[in-house]
Amino acid sequence: xxxxxxxxxxxxxxxxxxxxxxxxxxxxxxxxxxxxxxxxxxxxxxxxxxxxxxxxxxxxxxxxxxxxxxxxxxxxxxxxxxxxxxxxxxxxxxxxxxxxxxxxxxxxxxxxxxxxxxxxxxxxxxxxxxxxxxxxxxxxxxxxxxxxxxxxxxxxxxxxxxxxxxxxxxxxxxxxxxxxxxxxxxxxxxxxxxxxxxxxxxxxxxxxxxxxxxxxxxxxxxxxxxxxxxxxxxxxxxxxxxxxxxxxxxxxxxxxxxxxxxxxxxx
Amino acid sequence: xxxxxxxxxxxxxxxxxxxxxxxxxxxxxxxxxxxxxxxxxxxxxxxxxxxxxxxxxxxxxxxxxxxxxxxxxxxxxxxxxxxxxxxxxxxxxxxxxxxxxxxxxxxxxxxxxxxxxxxxxxxxxxxxxxxxxxxxxxxxxxxxxxxxxxxxxxxxxxxxxxxxxxxxxxxxxxxxxxxxxxxxxxxxxxxxxxxxxxxxxxxxxxxxxxxxxxxxxxxxxxxxxxxxxxxxxxxxxxxxxxxxxxxxxxxxxxxxxxxxxx
Numbered sequence: 082x083x084x085x086x087x088x089x090x091x092x093x094x095x096x097x098x099x100x101x102x103x104x105x106x107x108x109x110x111x112x113x114x115x116x117x118x119x120x121x122x123x124x125x126x127x128x129x130x131x132x133x134x135x136x137x138x139x140x141x142x143x144x145x146x147x148x149x150x151x152x153x154x155x156x157x158x159x160x161x162x163x164x165x166x167x168x169x170x171x172x173x174x175x176x177x178x179x180x181x182x183x184x185x186x187x188x189x190x191x192x193x194x195x196x197x198x199x200x201x202x203x204x205x206x207x208x209x210x211x212x213x214x215x216x217x218x219x220x221x222x223x224x225x226x227x228x229x230x231x232x233x234x235x236x237x238x239x240x241x242x243x244x245x246x247x248x249x250x251x252x253x254x255x256x257x258x259x260x261x262x263x264x265x266x267x268x269x270x271x272x273x274x275x276x277x278x279x280x281x282x283x284x285x286x287x288x289x290x291x292x293x294x295x296x297x298x299x300x301x302x303x304x305x306x307x308x309x310x311x312x313x314x315x316x317x318x319x320x321x322x323x324x325x326x327x328x329x330x331x332x333x334x335x336x337x338x339x340x341x342x343x344x345x346x347x348x
Numbered sequence: 349x350x351x352x353x354x355x356x357x358x359x360x361x362x363x364x365x366x367x368x369x370x371x372x373x374x375x376x377x378x379x380x381x382x383x384x385x386x387x388x389x390x391x392x393x394x395x396x397x398x399x400x401x402x403x404x405x406x407x408x409x410x411x412x413x414x415x416x417x418x419x420x421x422x423x424x425x426x427x428x429x430x431x432x433x434x435x436x437x438x439x440x441x442x443x444x445x446x447x448x449x450x451x452x453x454x455x456x457x458x459x460x461x462x463x464x465x466x467x468x469x470x471x472x473x474x475x476x477x478x479x480x481x482x483x484x485x486x487x488x489x490x491x492x493x494x495x496x497x498x499x500x501x502x503x504x505x506x507x508x509x510x511x512x513x514x515x516x517x518x519x520x521x522x523x524x525x526x527x528x529x530x531x532x533x534x535x536x537x538x539x540x541x542x543x544x545x546x547x548x549x550x551x552x553x554x555x556x557x558x559x560x561x562x563x564x565x566x567x568x569x570x571x572x573x574x575x576x577x578x579x580x581x582x583x584x585x586x587x588x589x590x591x592x593x594x595x596x597x598x599x600x601x602x603x604x605x606x607x608x609x610x
Contacts, residue, residue, distance in 0.1 A: 245438045252408050252432045253452045253503065263451070267442035344442050344483040 132314050137321065140314035149303070154322055157299040160216065161288055161326075164223020169280060172231035173273065177265055179232070180239020193232065201226045201283070202290050209295045219299070222291040227280035231273065238272025239265050271345060274338045281330050289323060300326075360421060361386040361539045362407070362507065367416035369402055375564035376402045380416075382558060382567065387537045391554035393544055393601065395608035399565030400543045401435070401511055407541060408432045408509050424506055428456060431505035433513040439484050439495045445471070446480040448495050452503030470502040473532055490521035494528070501532065510542040514549070526552050527581045534578045547597045551575075552584055559600045562608035569600050 114134050120126045121133035128136075144150040179186040205222060212218035246268060250260045292301025304319035338345070360383035369377040376399040384390045394400045405411040407418060408430050423429055431452060439448045449470060453463040471477045474494045484492050493513055500508055514522045530553065533540065544550055550557045551573055559568040573593060575584065584590050 245434055245436070246440060248410055249432075249434065249438050249440070249451075250455075251410060252430070253455045254428065255455045259455055263443075263455075264440070267440070270442070342442075344485060 137317040141318045153303045160219045164220045168224030168227035172228040176232040176235025179236040219291045222287045223284040226283040226287040230279035231276040234272045234276025238269025242268035363419040365417045368414045370414045378564040389540045389555045391542045391550040391557045393550045394560030395562045395605045398560045404543050428505045430507050431500040431503040432509040433496050433500045435512045436516045441484050449498045449502050466502045470498040474498040507539045551593050562604045
């Protein structure tokens, strides 16, 4: 009886702690916004650079009413999505094949090692040169950014698969395709998901940069044109939207991970 | 026991002739010749590093021989020759108990009905039916090893290979699984080759026990275990013959263990 009471107490304590953590997590950004608003109202900060959250909100409503917020957001999301597919799918396949095949790994590894450190933003001019100012250059930038983390993590994911699972496959006469499908892919999946999350973050960074330089639409363009016209509030609206996109993307990917990897112990 | 070639047994299921296995300059197995009769529970004991696991991996097609031959007589058609139960955790963490058990059948493209029937049957025989839809991380070590056994049996092979399947378990779980394995095996007596470093385990389970020498692995002796079946793990401990056989095997093994340590 006493033992039960003790475990009960521990459980209740954990639940209480969790609730407290959640409250703190909500309170911290709200508190920051309040402090910011107050500081702006009191003139403690320069509102030319840090306009009050309330005036940013007004700008947000205004851009939402004219519809430009939605068009810019949706066009950026589209570019992100297609770039993700264009870079992610080949990265996944190449990464896993590299993990399985030694010769292919030996061949491709130095190429990846040599090109990976190049800042992706620095090849934007080259991409614009090749693909022009149309959609393809933006999609390509995202694709390139997404490619590396997914490819590298897929390879690492396959390589960390315990030898015994491959022996099991071999002893049950799994052919190449079955080994890929039943062992390499699921075994590497937790690593691949990490790559996808990293890639999503990088994709978001690159789409913003690409749209600032070579686009007439999108969130990056919105931020850049706000700078050109010195409407700081609109600039903040763009930043705010990017933050929201990143946040929602993280939540969605975590959910996807839980669904794809039901065997993950900490899920 | 000498290494002189012997005439193959007429009823041998597995015939191993003058088998050598070298890894680079290291001689793992030297001139092993054994005949294993159909329906025998054949146990190989030896000190660590005597090449017993290598021998099993050769049988299972996971290693190549350096020289010598392995022959399996009268292979049944349409059924796999060998299925293996591995040491430690070898069931796929990303598959449920059901999918793990069905793995061998799916890899050889068995029919849906056959697969379902076999998996249902073997989950029942290993007491896993209630856990069919759980993932391995939700099971205890003993349960995971049951899944590994169910996976091998469900594949319905000619011959079962077991590589120290219980070595990672605690003693109580091991005893329970010994009894279960005896019960399952005694029902249809497939040919089994079982590797262990535990003399007790060897005597509890086996019909014949081969003692291997410390590296390079050779056949030191082969001993018959005349204990009747069906066996009860607990009753066996009581049987004076059990102690005698264990004692006898230790006599052969003692020098080898010392050699392996020295």
